[in-house]
Amino acid sequence: MTPLPRRVVLLAAPAVIAATSVGAQATFTRPIRLIVPWAPGGTTDILGRIVAEPLGQALGQPVLVENRSGASGNVGSDVVAKAAPDGHTLLFGSMSTHAMNHALMRSMPFDGVADFTPLAMLGFAVNTMVVHPSVPAQTLSEFIDHARANPEKIAYASAGPGSTNHLSAALFESMTGIRMVHVPYRGGQPAVTDTVAGQTQLLFSAATQTMSHVEGGRLRLLAVTEATRWSRQPNVPTVAEAVPGYEMAVWYGAFGPKGMTPGLQQRLNAEFNRIMALPEVKDRLAGMGVEVAAESVDAFGQRLRADAGKWGALIRRLGIEAS
Numbered sequence: 001m002t003p004l005p006r007r008v009v010l011l012a013a014p015a016v017i018a019a020t021s022v023g024a025q026a027t028f029t030r031p032i033r034l035i036v037p038w039a040p041g042g043t044t045d046i047l048g049r050i051v052a053e054p055l056g057q058a059l060g061q062p063v064l065v066e067n068r069s070g071a072s073g074n075v076g077s078d079v080v081a082k083a084a085p086d087g088h089t090l091l092f093g094s095m096s097t098h099a100m101n102h103a104l105m106r107s108m109p110f111d112g113v114a115d116f117t118p119l120a121m122l123g124f125a126v127n128t129m130v131v132h133p134s135v136p137a138q139t140l141s142e143f144i145d146h147a148r149a150n151p152e153k154i155a156y157a158s159a160g161p162g163s164t165n166h167l168s169a170a171l172f173e174s175m176t177g178i179r180m181v182h183v184p185y186r187g188g189q190p191a192v193t194d195t196v197a198g199q200t201q202l203l204f205s206a207a208t209q210t211m212s213h214v215e216g217g218r219l220r221l222l223a224v225t226e227a228t229r230w231s232r233q234p235n236v237p238t239v240a241e242a243v244p245g246y247e248m249a250v251w252y253g254a255f256g257p258k259g260m261t262p263g264l265q266q267r268l269n270a271e272f273n274r275i276m277a278l279p280e281v282k283d284r285l286a287g288m289g290v291e292v293a294a295e296s297v298d299a300f301g302q303r304l305r306a307d308a309g310k311w312g313a314l315i316r317r318l319g320i321e322a323s
Helices: 006-025 043-059 071-081 093-103 138-149 162-178 186-194 209-217 264-274 279-286 297-318
Strands: 031-036 063-067 088-092 116-125 127-131 157-160 181-184 201-206 218-223 251-257 290-291
Touching: 031 043, 031 071, 031 186, 043 063, 043 088, 043 116, 043 138, 043 251, 043 279, 063 157, 063 181, 071 088, 071 093, 071 251, 088 116, 088 181, 093 251, 093 297, 116 264, 127 162, 127 181, 127 209, 138 162, 138 218, 157 186, 157 251, 157 279, 162 297, 186 201, 186 264, 201 209, 209 251, 209 264, 251 297, 264 279, 279 290
Parallel strands: 031 063, 031 088, 157 181, 157 201
Antiparallel strands: 088 251, 116 251, 116 290, 127 201, 127 218
């Protein structure tokens, strides 16, 4: 075999060293803890258990899902914030833990942006805007006109102050100039029940909570709150089509402690994106009203910072505190 010229060998050497370094940084030597900061059975918990097995196969170590609930996700998240940044302790968090809690709570054990390494955007729960059939509006534009003509006569339900239901509606009010009445409940189900009953007229809530009522004619679906249309209901518009710039994407993401190496961060991003694209994963999550998403490390980090600023500013301006 003809030897490579000396110049080629010298140029190749740094690449070989870099590849070896990244490989060493991405080595997993013991079981991996995947912290879910909520109780078993919720969307994030199910998502973690779907991902755990294929992730463990890819990394060569078992991935153990550990539920550490409490303080609106802060207890489990804090475990990861204080862990070693070696990839053996990971977190499945959400927009609420990383982009809202810092403004909703008077004290926080961690900074949702600065104390974590963003790894991957996993997906988002489809969030719907629905009204009771008694509301004389068939479209989002008609609803906006109706609400403007009837200030403080439309009541919207939420799962409580600072919930995504509440903040979806508060952002909608802020961006349209519409004035409505907030009716907070102690949980999402009572908010749905009273909207179906007509006690409240408007609700922003996950598709998993509203679509059976929409299909039964008990609620009317006006829009979804994400930046793009829902793949399963492509004829339903986004709120942004009538209110440019509006977005409430209730996302789930994977995080590690701050200080993880770029090589490890990129390795995990690639694995999470690959797993989330598996047909069996996408199909199962779609049945739960979760749209799979894939973003680069940089894009997910930008989303995290932007949402923390956006929701923090709105929460503080409105003086909202978690109930």
